[in-house]
Amino acid sequence: MTTHASKQEILLESGTNELEIIEFQLRRQLPDGSEKISYFGINVAKVREIIKVPETTDYPNAHPSVVGIFNLRERLIPLLDIAHWLKIPVASDLSEKRVIVTEFNKQFSSFLVDGVTRIYRISWGNVESPSQFLESRDTDCVVAVIRMEERLIMILDFEKIFADINPAQSMESYDISLDQKVLQSEQMVQRRGDKTVLAVDDSAFIRKLIEKTLITAGYRVISANDGAEAYDMLMEFEQIAHSEGGNIGDHVSLIISDVEMPRMDGMHLVKRLREREIYVKLPVIMFSSIMSEENRRKALLVGADDTVTKPEIGTLVEMVDRYIFGP
Template identity: 55%
Template sequence: MTGILTESGTNELEIIEFHLFKKLPDGSQKTCYYGINVAKVREVIQVPETTDYPNAQPHMIGVFSSRDVLTPLVDLAGWLGVPTEKELTRKFVIVTDFNDMTNGFLIDSISRIHRISWNDVESPSQFLEAGEQDCVVAVVRQERNLIMILDFEKIIADINPELSMEKYDVTMDKNVDLNQRMVAKRNAKTILIAEDSAFIRSMIQDTLSSAGYNIIACKDGGEAHEKFMSIVEVAKKEDVPVSEFVNGLVTDVEMPRMDGLHLLKRLRDHDSYKEMPIIMFSSLMSEDNRTKAFGLGANETITKQEIGKMVGLMDEHVFKS
């Protein structure tokens, strides 16, 4: 499933629609509609033979071999709290590949691929107040149905906490300068974060703020762009540069309303943000995405397991002499 990503900064994506069949108390069933970015999917297969794994997390069915990689099989319906049929013969497995990890997720049926604009992908907070525990990062309206785009990073971190970004603590990182003078320098700077996953947004915010940076947090690229444009207006009124209000951006690639590459392109096209440090931070930092990001003017690209590099990279660009 490679080669599907769209042109740089065009603000489009492709999602695979899949279903879980929820059993209702009266014995009938209801179809629940979900989606995942095609770029995160390695393959969709029939349910493989699995081996029990000792002391496994709840909702982990077992492990199987996917192209010679030992792969956990997760009961997605169980994790989501959706009661479904236990019989596995008619079910399927979505095998995902991102953040250098391979995982399998048990589903009831696979539907089709939709090619859509990020403009048509809505933030879940437009439907409900999404808290840190929320597992839906975006919602797509398709015909009469709402397709929920799930936060697979959060699901994997919950099932296997050892692989979670939560393990990183900047205050314990000897490579990060945390002396009082440096923390005070960072305290005079503000970084904007654009990230649709509340779980990951909180991790980035904790990492940068623990090192001293002030944070503006946005839940998608559209909100981030609006914030940057409002800063331009305030800076004009006060006759000061935008750097009085914001000094850098950390942005995800895939987000509702406006993706990170499109946000990057819009900012680099604006005189006020041509030189601002921008770090792309994504589980989908393929060579293709990395090339696009640098082509559009990103200063750095890092994957989500490289969160330990973030403070050092931001320091390097924000305090460049």
């Protein structure tokens, strides 16, 4: 089974707040010998193909959840046992399992699953944020939940999983205080301290990294869990600005937004904001793991000023400086 991103690209371009997900299964083995099926989802835009389990080669000192590596079309790709990472006991027989090959954060990877069901096209408005209980857990890896008639589909934070498996390539390894490309004079840090950046991302893991990086540089940072929360927040700022005779820039100097988010995605957020005159000049940077050249073009078409591909968090401060203070 090979997926094609053409429909997803159309959805992103039109800003209709829709997405396509691939549903996959993990079958928990219960003590009585029965099994319980859990359903998960991944955005089609992250998936390159779905294959049978390949022969793998052990990789020395790899993470315990890494099965090994394999060669696919001249690429060496790591295979992650997602059930092992999630601590879900499943059957060891590989004959009926499938491997989802992904590309995001400019990296190829793959995930071992018990089965792939189908592709759904849904509105982000029907994708819910996880409960506050889940959101507050340090180990949480569920960024969204989709209610189907007979089951729940959980969307996993694959960026967080990937960072745990490959810490050397994770955004967590970036330390802005050691980045000589970023201006860190006392005067510049003070200038940044007068500006507020709104970070919008459904991943608590990513939000914390953005906040840490920008705050270390001197910026004030506020955050939202998804596009809908960000939009509501901005509407409140708009009302305050209107009543006080100010403008939106008095409250938010720039927005950094993910693309994939429950309730309202980043593309739709930008499109709605640009329809209102007060937000026409407010700088918006899209920060996404699926920011290909084609998706960058679409982001710019809906009104984004610039884009950054995860995990290139090291370019964020320079870009924010440029759009807030000028070249």
